[in-house]
Amino acid sequence: MRDYSHTSFWLATADPYVPSPPLQGDLHVEVAIIGGGFTGLSTAYHLRADAPGLRVAVLEAEVVGFGASGRNGGFSMTLFGLEPAVTKALFGHQRTLEAYRYMERAVDHVQALVQQHGLQSDYEHPGFLRAATTPAYARRIQHDLEILTSLGVRDIEWIEASAIRAEVDSPRFLGGWWEPRCGLLNPAKQARELRRLALAQGAQIFEQTPVLEISRGPRFTLRTPGGTVSAKKLVFATNAYSHLIPQLRARQVPAFTHMVITEPLTQAQLDTIGWRGRQGVEDARNLVHYLRLTADNRLAIGGSDVSLAYGADMARDHNSRTFADLERAVTWLFPGLRGVRFTHRWGGPVSVPVDLAPAIGQLGDRRALFSLGCVGHGVSMTHLNGRTLADLALERSTDLTDVWFVNRRMLPWPPEPLRMVASQAIRGALRLQDAFDERHLAQA
Numbered sequence: 001m002r003d004y005s006h007t008s009f010w011l012a013t014a015d016p017y018v019p020s021p022p023l024q025g026d027l028h029v030e031v032a033i034i035g036g037g038f039t040g041l042s043t044a045y046h047l048r049a050d051a052p053g054l055r056v057a058v059l060e061a062e063v064v065g066f067g068a069s070g071r072n073g074g075f076s077m078t079l080f081g082l083e084p085a086v087t088k089a090l091f092g093h094q095r096t097l098e099a100y101r102y103m104e105r106a107v108d109h110v111q112a113l114v115q116q117h118g119l120q121s122d123y124e125h126p127g128f129l130r131a132a133t134t135p136a137y138a139r140r141i142q143h144d145l146e147i148l149t150s151l152g153v154r155d156i157e158w159i160e161a162s163a164i165r166a167e168v169d170s171p172r173f174l175g176g177w178w179e180p181r182c183g184l185l186n187p188a189k190q191a192r193e194l195r196r197l198a199l200a201q202g203a204q205i206f207e208q209t210p211v212l213e214i215s216r217g218p219r220f221t222l223r224t225p226g227g228t229v230s231a232k233k234l235v236f237a238t239n240a241y242s243h244l245i246p247q248l249r250a251r252q253v254p255a256f257t258h259m260v261i262t263e264p265l266t267q268a269q270l271d272t273i274g275w276r277g278r279q280g281v282e283d284a285r286n287l288v289h290y291l292r293l294t295a296d297n298r299l300a301i302g303g304s305d306v307s308l309a310y311g312a313d314m315a316r317d318h319n320s321r322t323f324a325d326l327e328r329a330v331t332w333l334f335p336g337l338r339g340v341r342f343t344h345r346w347g348g349p350v351s352v353p354v355d356l357a358p359a360i361g362q363l364g365d366r367r368a369l370f371s372l373g374c375v376g377h378g379v380s381m382t383h384l385n386g387r388t389l390a391d392l393a394l395e396r397s398t399d400l401t402d403v404w405f406v407n408r409r410m411l412p413w414p415p416e417p418l419r420m421v422a423s424q425a426i427r428g429a430l431r432l433q434d435a436f437d438e439r440h441l442a443q444a
């Protein structure tokens, strides 16, 4: 099998893996799912759990968890899109609340799946701290909190500097948002465990099986290198790769976010940072930093900036400037960790619609479905989206299929070179606002 160890720390350190064989020959199914990340695997599992007779096949170009699902920070959290203020500005109060409730349910769904099926993915449920590192970020967090509180959300609270530092001892933390509802997991293990669940339910999974061409008639015909699949229904679970599929070209673009991870911290190093509660932590930048401890007490940090790619280019996993920024951020946040060694550096694509919000939809008619656009917050959402997509594929109307971002109107990205100009402009505006909110730090 191809070597995927460079793809992420999680894939590099997971147990040796034997992928399912590629498709050889022709296959006839009711539902074909393109993409073996959390979305595709969760859809397959739920379809088979609800309709055991249904023939369901997942076709993955590389291996399960090759995409963002095997590379992410592992935060299973309630954030939808960028942040509540952005969702409210674009979609209004009521939709912000509906999205938040969906995301609460998504986090609970992941936790229930892990507990009910004994998934071995190092899942813990330590809660979430959104930490302010400048007064402007404190105001941004408090504004988001006011929005959610005014909508009746009661589970999140503002905590002062002394309280947040009692949890995670960074001298940079000025206060923050405390939310008990957040899990942390090892994403590569989670993807493989979802694969195990889907297989146990009777779904078929073909790895190293890229779908090269799709034609639409009374049934869909999918061409792969080793054979074709004839399917009554089709689910595009291709997320940040979706622009490579002609039918989804204008719906999203990939933006690449990067991560670095330390060696396991010594007890003395752990003592300098506190963090006994092991919460997931994000700051409040637009181009957020996210950080956590792993099961073996490494510190993993990601974010800081995103890399953009032109056209069909997907080779933006490595960015030495961002890796260096992230390594500096660790000692800026935790001076006691000066000299710590970093062992792995990697990146992956997140899916970005023009309006920075997730979408589930139909293409043409209800026989073809897609899910994309989770921006950087898709771990919990993709699991529940699998449940929602299964309902849609089974032509059921449920409280999940009724949410506003199912079949919502999406603005298209323009073709290149305008796409690059537009994505640079959005990134530039986000960076500018961050730089403004950090202006006092720059002077310090």
Ligand SMILES: Cc1cc2nc3c(=O)[nH]c(=O)nc-3n(C[C@H](O)[C@H](O)[C@H](O)COP(=O)(O)OP(=O)(O)OC[C@H]3O[C@@H](n4cnc5c(N)ncnc54)[C@H](O)[C@@H]3O)c2cc1C
Pocket: 034, 035, 036, 037, 038, 039, 040, 059, 060, 061, 062, 063, 064, 065, 066, 067, 068, 069, 070, 071, 072, 073, 074, 075, 076, 077, 209, 210, 211, 212, 237, 238, 239, 240, 241, 257, 258, 259, 290, 302, 347, 348, 349, 350, 371, 374, 375, 376, 377, 378, 379, 380, 381, 382
């Ligand atoms: C570095 C990083 C950190 C992140 N951290 C977090 C986090 O902490 N919390 C959070 O909530 N979200 C996070 N995210 C986002 C989250 O990981 C994603 O939203 C989520 O994993 C998307 O899952 P998916 O199954 O929809 O897509 P993916 O996991 O990307 O799966 C899509 C799959 O489709 C396959 N594919 C594409 N085209 C074809 C084709 N033609 N034929 C066959 N297969 C194809 C790809 O190979 C890929 O495996 C992060 C993302 C990255 C990159």
